[in-house]
Amino acid sequence: MITIDDGVLREMYRRMSRIRRFEDTTKELLLAGELYGAFHTSTGQEASIVGSCMALRIDDSMVGTHRSHGHPIGKGAQLDRLMAELMGKETGVNQGKGGSMHLSDFSVGSLGETSIVGSGLPVSTGAALAYKMRGEDKVSLCFFGDGASSQGTFHESLNIASIWQLPVVYVCENNGYGELTSAKDAVSVEDISVRAIGYDMPGVTVDGQDVLAVFEAVSEAVDLARDGGGPSLVETKTYRFENHAVGRLPEHYRSAEEVEYWRTQRDPLVLFRQVLIERGFDEQQIDDLDAAVSEEIVAALEFARQSPSPPPEAAFTHLFADPAPSAG
Amino acid sequence: MRTVTYIQAVTEAMTEEMERDESVFIMGEDVAWNMMGDCTGMVEKFGTERVRNTPISEAGFVGAGAGAAMVGMRPIVHMLIAPFMYVAFDQIVSIISKSTYTYGGQARLPITLRAPMMYGVSNAAQHSDRPYATLMTIPGLKLIAPASPHDAKGMLKAAIRDDNPVITFEDRSLWGQSGEVPDDDLIVPLGQAAVRREGTDVTVVTVAGAITLGLAAAEQLASEGVSVEVIDLRSIVPMDTDTILESVAKTGRLLIADPAHEMGSVASEISAVVAQHGFWSLQAPIARVTTPHCHVPFNADLEKQLLPTADKIVSEARALME
Ligand SMILES: Cc1ncc(C[n+]2csc(CCOP(=O)(O)OP(=O)(O)O)c2C)c(N)n1
Ligand SMILES: [Mg+2]
Numbered sequence: 001m002i003t004i005d006d007g008v009l010r011e012m013y014r015r016m017s018r019i020r021r022f023e024d025t026t027k028e029l030l031l032a033g034e035l036y037g038a039f040h041t042s043t044g045q046e047a048s049i050v051g052s053c054m055a056l057r058i059d060d061s062m063v064g065t066h067r068s069h070g071h072p073i074g075k076g077a078q079l080d081r082l083m084a085e086l087m088g089k090e091t092g093v094n095q096g097k098g099g100s101m102h103l104s105d106f107s108v109g110s111l112g113e114t115s116i117v118g119s120g121l122p123v124s125t126g127a128a129l130a131y132k133m134r135g136e137d138k139v140s141l142c143f144f145g146d147g148a149s150s151q152g153t154f155h156e157s158l159n160i161a162s163i164w165q166l167p168v169v170y171v172c173e174n175n176g177y178g179e180l181t182s183a184k185d186a187v188s189v190e191d192i193s194v195r196a197i198g199y200d201m202p203g204v205t206v207d208g209q210d211v212l213a214v215f216e217a218v219s220e221a222v223d224l225a226r227d228g229g230g231p232s233l234v235e236t237k238t239y240r241f242e243n244h245a246v247g248r249l250p251e252h253y254r255s256a257e258e259v260e261y262w263r264t265q266r267d268p269l270v271l272f273r274q275v276l277i278e279r280g281f282d283e284q285q286i287d288d289l290d291a292a293v294s295e296e297i298v299a300a301l302e303f304a305r306q307s308p309s310p311p312p313e314a315a316f317t318h319l320f321a322d323p324a325p326s327a328g
Numbered sequence: 329m330r331t332v333t334y335i336q337a338v339t340e341a342m343t344e345e346m347e348r349d350e351s352v353f354i355m356g357e358d359v360a361w362n363m364m365g366d367c368t369g370m371v372e373k374f375g376t377e378r379v380r381n382t383p384i385s386e387a388g389f390v391g392a393g394a395g396a397a398m399v400g401m402r403p404i405v406h407m408l409i410a411p412f413m414y415v416a417f418d419q420i421v422s423i424i425s426k427s428t429y430t431y432g433g434q435a436r437l438p439i440t441l442r443a444p445m446m447y448g449v450s451n452a453a454q455h456s457d458r459p460y461a462t463l464m465t466i467p468g469l470k471l472i473a474p475a476s477p478h479d480a481k482g483m484l485k486a487a488i489r490d491d492n493p494v495i496t497f498e499d500r501s502l503w504g505q506s507g508e509v510p511d512d513d514l515i516v517p518l519g520q521a522a523v524r525r526e527g528t529d530v531t532v533v534t535v536a537g538a539i540t541l542g543l544a545a546a547e548q549l550a551s552e553g554v555s556v557e558v559i560d561l562r563s564i565v566p567m568d569t570d571t572i573l574e575s576v577a578k579t580g581r582l583l584i585a586d587p588a589h590e591m592g593s594v595a596s597e598i599s600a601v602v603a604q605h606g607f608w609s610l611q612a613p614i615a616r617v618t619t620p621h622c623h624v625p626f627n628a629d630l631e632k633q634l635l636p637t638a639d640k641i642v643s644e645a646r647a648l649m650e
Pocket of ligand 2: 145146147173174175176177178179
């Protein structure tokens with residue numbers, strides 16, 4: 001096992017806690033009617049997100065999905081502008097134009113969270129192409145789901161990355177379902193990572209609830225990419241605790257026992273807390289981290305609530321990168 | 329001034345921009361092999377890194393172009409022919425047209441898609457589309473259809489330097505045409521129509537290769553005493569409706585010649601704009617010379633009867649004068 005210093009461990013826990021508390025809060029607000037829109041939360045997948053993102057440098061890029069509240073947080077984004085975005089406010093990361101399915105903070109290298117399933121794979125591949133052509137030592141990381149692994153863009157992107165030996169790491173967050181359909185019924189293989197063989201690149205499956213296992217596997221892939229060794233596929237076996245979209249759909253496709261098992265036995269924050277204790281942290285230190293995050297959430301909420309909504313003419317800005325034509 | 333062909337002008341534009349800016353490169357199927365003859369001398373000059381053959385993965389390489397653009401490159405993506413864009417449609421619509429907007433201005437996509445169009449040459453339905461009207465319905469894309477060597481060069485260079493996605497529809501019926509191009513750096517701003525012949529009786533707006541037909545028709549009509557103003561639209565989005573409305577204010581008659589299918593066409597859009605904003609100038613109904621809402625057949629005679637011709641423009645224009 002690689003050695004990780006305490007500061008990094010603390011930051012890992014802090015980011016996981018931020019995602020969990022952010023998501024718990026947004027779910028509450030959604031159900032209470034303060035937030036609106038399609039809401040795919042990352043609760044349960046924090047280790048997969050943070051283990052992957054912390055293997056990157058801040059100037060490396062990351063592309064997310066429709067389920068991407070967590071990804072920019074994992075990459076280091078501040079919570080206030082994310083929360084403001086979920087409220088559609090002018091101060092939001094996307095100035096109220098993107099919302100839940102597009103939360104993305106380019107300032108921390110989150111290159112867009114895209115909600116057409118599988119559409120981010122070519123984009124992250126292209127970022128890697130740019131890094132390679134410019135001789136930069138940056139790495140591009142792409143999150144996608146088990147469902148997205150059935151898209152043609154998966155095949156096209158991995159093939160392109162392989163023939164061109166691009167510095168990209170494909171992280172398949174296999175949470176067992178695409179919407180309501182089990183991966184067992186939709187994906188031809190048990191472990192999606194075996195598909196890497198078809199692209200002549202390394203493929204590995206890790207326990208996605210174990211942040212250190214994810215960190216280690218993704219770090220190895222990132223190092224390989226940075227050193228010119230080309231792309232890799234990492235599959236994290238994980239689980240989403242909430243339904244596909246909060247408050248919207250039936251949940252008859254999976255058993256309450258299954259959900260209960262993952263929530264009680266496989267909660268990545270609980271599991272990581274144990275690891276931290278074993279490594280010499282005490283409960284109080286961890287509770288303090290959680291408490292600080294809770295305060296951050298309160299402040300983020302306050303910021304978002306106080307922020308103005310965009311004026312009507314904002315609907316017409318950013319259509320083009322040039323100064324946009326005005327309404328009318 | 330030099331005389332060059334349209335296709336040479338395209339090659340010059342790409343070559344000059346690649347010389348000028350390291351972040352410009354071209355990728356697409358068989359570009360390094362210069363399969364279409366439009367990349368002559370480029371791989372020799374820039375190598376296979378910047379004149380990059382791709383696998384047959386339109387969604388993959390168009391999307392990769394988008395990703396590269398988002399982190400500061402200026403890719404030219406060669407579609408081979410326009411209908412192959414359908415395979416990459418989600419990347420064009422969901423990623424390329426929407427990212428600047430959706431991310432609230434955080435993303436810039438300086439990408440140019442080159443979409444040559446072949447029609448009228450018995451390639452049958454799948455290979456003969458002129459799909460600019462389909463793309464025109466999508467906000468966030470600039471669409472151009474340069475129709476002379478001068479514009480092919482100047483507008484492609486402007487497209488490459490533009491910070492937004494631009495799709496350039498090159499009508500292959502024009503590729504072999506020659507025209508004058510200045511020796512110095514030529515930039516033709518996007519969004520401006522060009523009056524290619526002045527006249528007072530009928531305004532004929534042409535799209536893409538229809539310019540050839542429009543000018544021929546104008547010559548014929550002139551011999552009959554009808555003075556035709558020919559406007560080459562050049563830029564589909566943004567559309568220079570001012571130039572069209574000014575012309576119609578003068579002539580009182582409008583005909584649009586557009587090689588694409590009639591329903592929901594660029595011709596339809598221009599008709600709507602003039603009907604709404606130029607209605608009181610009109611002395612006759614608006615005429616459209618387009619391709620009927622019907623696929624393109626293989627049989628050469630069957631195909632030919634569908635497409636716009638100079639004769640069709642002449643007879644429609646005569647009718648407007650009655
Ligand atoms: C192209 C496309 N088809 C369908 C949908 C509807 N949809 C949204 S999320 C989703 C499931 C995606 O599954 P997966 O990739 O496993 O991601 P997860 O939701 O499990 O995180 C589907 C089908 C979509 N957004 N895009
Ligand atoms: Mg899934």
